[in-house]
Amino acid sequence: MSGASSAGQALTLRLSKSQKRLSLLVKIGVLVALLAIWHLVTVDEFVSPFFLPKPDEVLRVFFNIIVTGQAWPDLKVTLFEFALAGPIAVIAGGAVGFLISLTRYGTRAFEPIVSSVYAIPIIIFYPVSVMALGIGPESKIAHGALFGFFPMCLSTIQGFSRVDPLYIRLAHSTGASKSQLFWRIMLPAAAPTILTGVRLGLMLSFLAIIGGETIASLEGIGHRIVWYAEGMQTGNMFAYIVFVIMVAVLMNTALSFLEIRRGRQ
Amino acid sequence: MIAAPRKLPAPWVLRTFVVLILLLVWEIAGRHGSQLLFSPLSKVLTSGLQIFAEAEVLEALKTTAWILVVGFVLSVAIGLVLGLTVSMSRFTYQTFLPVLLLLYAIPQITVLPLFVLYFGSGPASKVAFGVSHGMFPIAVSVIAGVQGIKPLLVTSAISMGASRWQIFRRITLPYLTPSLFTGMRLASTATLLGVLLAELYVSAGGIGHLTRRFGENFQPDKLYALIAALSLMAILINETMRMLERRYSRWL
Incomplete structure (x- = not known):
């Protein structure tokens, strides 16, 4: 998608100073207004706290989670599942993608398979994982690895197969060896696309694990949200939702940072 | 990378061949694996496909298809309105795009229980959760x-003196x-992902629930x-959407 180029164009369309100030005010205003509405409708329990807890209560529980570390046992389970599923997805996806992209023929033969399968919502295989591996961490690891595999595989194929042929001809004409061709030309040229695949694969694998924990699990932070939802403890549920969102956003920010830094070299 | 040597079959031949091999592996593994967990392709094709004659399965398919259509139409409508509103002017773009991207960055799966709390366990929550997945890519x-x-x-x-509406309509x-x-x-x-996730989570109706x-x-x-x-x-x-995409971008 042309997201990057449109962002670049937007940069050239500068706003005047007063417009910029107004824009910032509106942005902050939107957030403040949302919080104010949230506060106003809950302060006299106009909306039942069962549906919408008070913002200060959510904040209190959230800080409580952070300070007491009560989320740690669940977070540990989720991170353990991710620590296995994420690397499996990235390594397996990268390896299969690399093998397919070794020849142009392989790319033309197999890329359509991978991109078609990518369109399948992998979540429908989750019942198979649970049936075969049970309700424990194993099914989440398998599901997370499968979810992250396809974006990684597809990005690797696209990265390697779209390297400018001119570079390769140049390397050949200067008498580069096969390993030189790979390390000096192919890998650096493909790296930005592959790193996007790494970020997508790891992120999707993480979210798939949370999704698996939400649907069927006994532990993990995804399960904790559901546990509080089923126990009608909406305040705790909100605080945990905020917590999980922050973990996911932090992870995404860290991976994006890595992607941009490495991609630039 | 390396030019294909001659005498290789066309790529689609190899592709079909590999798919057939995978199906064969499925058949053999299915016969030898635990019958509690695995099922060979032949059995899935014979006894498994009979489920599509069962009223319950047809009902679930109909429910999910209906939810999917409503969710998709709503996603397009809301996404289009959101997208056009944000790109109305430079000011709205710079002000509201960050807000939109902030919302898009929230992993929807974390708020799935909220959707059920607010929209109930019926079709409404599934439509809403589907829309929460579909509207952002459109926007x-x-x-x-x-x-x-x-x-x-x-x-x-x-x-040339075009009005705002003319610019919108013609450009x-x-x-x-x-x-x-x-x-x-x-x-x-x-x-589709959103609807299936919601159906897997809420134990009531639909294909997602049935697979579970x-x-x-x-x-x-x-x-x-x-x-x-x-x-x-x-x-x-x-593939249908991809075809439409190609068909409607040809004129550019």
Whole structure:
């Protein structure tokens, strides 16, 4: 998608100073207004706290989670599942993608398979994982690895197969060896696309694990949200939702940072 | 990378061959694996496919298809309105795009229990959760599409005295079409994912719930038949959207 180029164009369309100030005010205003509405409708329990807890209560529980570390046992389970599923997805996806992209023929033969399968919502295989591996961490690891595999595989194929042929001809004409061709030309040229695949694969694998924990699990932070939802403890549920969102956003920010830094070299 | 030597079969021949090998592996592994967990292809095709004669399965398919259509139409409508509103002017773009991207960055799966709390366990929560997945790709594609329009076109239209509506009708809309279709393709897969997630989570009706039940009851032949049918459907939807996307961006 042309997201990057449109962002670049937007940069050239500068706003005047007063417009910029107004824009910032509106942005902050939107957030403040949302919080104010949230506060106003809950302060006299106009909306039942069962549906919408008070913002200060959510904040209190959230800080409580952070300070007491009560989320740690669940977070540990989720991170353990991710620590296995994420690397499996990235390594397996990268390896299969690399093998397919070794020849142009392989790319033309197999890329359509991978991109078609990518369109399948992998979540429908989750019942198979649970049936075969049970309700424990194993099914989440398998599901997370499968979810992250396809974006990684597809990005690797696209990265390697779209390297400018001119570079390769140049390397050949200067008498580069096969390993030189790979390390000096192919890998650096493909790296930005592959790193996007790494970020997508790891992120999707993480979210798939949370999704698996939400649907069927006994532990993990995804399960904790559901546990509080089923126990009608909406305040705790909100605080945990905020917590999980922050973990996911932090992870995404860290991976994006890595992607941009490495991609630039 | 390396030019294909002659005498190799056409890529699609090898592709079909590999798919057939995979199906064969499925058959052999299915026969030798635990019959509680695995089911060979032949059994899925014979006894598994019979589930599509069962009233319950047909009902679930109908429910999910209906939810999917409503969710997709709503996603397109809301996404289009959001996208056009954000790209109305430079000011709205710089002000509201960050807000939109902030919302898009929230992993929807974390708020799934909230959707059930607010919309109940019926079709409404599934439609809403599908829309929460589908509307963002549309909005972002529309915004990218509008941003991609050459300013020269707009400037010359203005200098020829075109009205706002004329600019929208004659420039924005036609130039928007290809990215709108890209957005619609992404949104169709995303909406399907959202609807199935909600159906798997809420134990009531729909295909998602049915796959979960077949799994919990250890009925692998039925489970695999349903998954295979769903996968084919997803691929078909994606390929149709891809075709439409190509068809409507040809004029550019």
